[in-house]
Amino acid sequence: AQSVTQLDSHVSVSEGTPVLLRCNYSSSYSPSLFWYVQHPNKGLQLLLKYTSAATLVKGINGFEAEFKKSETSFHLTKPSAHMSDAAEYFCVVRARGGTSYGKLTFGQGTILTVHP
Amino acid sequence: DTAVSQTPKYLVTQMGNDKSIKCEQNLGHDTMYWYKQDSKKFLKIMFSYNNKELIINETVPNRFSPKSPDKAHLNLHINSLELGDSAVYFCASSQGSEYRDNYEQYFGPGTRLTVT
Numbered sequence: 001a002q003s004v005t006q007l008d009s010h011v012s013v014s015e016g017t018p019v020l021l022r023c024n025y026s027s028s029y030s031p032s033l034f035w036y037v038q039h040p041n042k043g044l045q046l047l048l049k050y051t052s053a054a055t056l057v058k059g060i061n062g063f064e065a066e067f068k069k070s071e072t073s074f075h076l077t078k079p080s081a082h083m084s085d086a087a088e089y090f091c092v093v094r095a096r097g098g099t100s101y102g103k104l105t106f107g108q109g110t111i112l113t114v115h116p
Numbered sequence: 117d118t119a120v121s122q123t124p125k126y127l128v129t130q131m132g133n134d135k136s137i138k139c140e141q142n143l144g145h146d147t148m149y150w151y152k153q154d155s156k157k158f159l160k161i162m163f164s165y166n167n168k169e170l171i172i173n174e175t176v177p178n179r180f181s182p183k184s185p186d187k188a189h190l191n192l193h194i195n196s197l198e199l200g201d202s203a204v205y206f207c208a209s210s211q212g213s214e215y216r217d218n219y220e221q222y223f224g225p226g227t228r229l230t231v232t
């Protein structure tokens with residue numbers, strides 16, 4: 001079985017300040033992990049993914065995430081927020097074993113607000 | 117040149133009606149999916165088709181019937197609509213086996229279904 005918990009439903013930052021969106025996961029097998037972003041009325045866009053290579057993953061638009069197995073976390077960060085980063089972000093775990101192999105499980109989303 | 121497109125974007129209908137949502141992908145992918153995003157923003161997979169064959173069928177009422185006329189299309193037909201069917205439905209596609217480490221899904225913009 002697998003699950004994802006996004007620890008904050010809303011995060012608000014000022015433009016130019018760092019962004020931290022928190023995600024914890026549980027998985028019976030070594031997982032693949034993703035972050036997706038959803039802008040209003042748009043589909044989900046893949047920001048970055050972890051698939052058992054480097055634990056620090058760099059994605060698009062200056063985002064990165066670090067896989068920490070000991071903490072079962074995959075937090076998303078960005079050094080300096082931009083107004084265009086305002087969106088909803090989803091942490092996703094993919095099963096890599098068991099009867100649910102390949103199945104994606106989504107977190108409940110974190111809405112990021114960026115103030116001028 | 118949208119990669120994964122859905123029609124319609126919005127659908128308002130009355131209880132008891134039958135409706136369809138269409139999905140098309142121009143990425144040449146061989147696997148397509150339908151997800152339901154409920155009011156709490158959780159995305160849950162409903163169906164997965166690979167090369168026009170059903171490979172995932174989660175616990176979904178049999179009022180929901182996916183149809184894949186070819187690899188580029190996966191339509192979702194819903195009979196006897198109920199209030200609880202109101203949600204955003206996302207189509208997605210991917211290439212190759214879910215066992216590949218670099219597998220990822222591309223999502224459409226979603227169809228917001230409102231049942232009154």
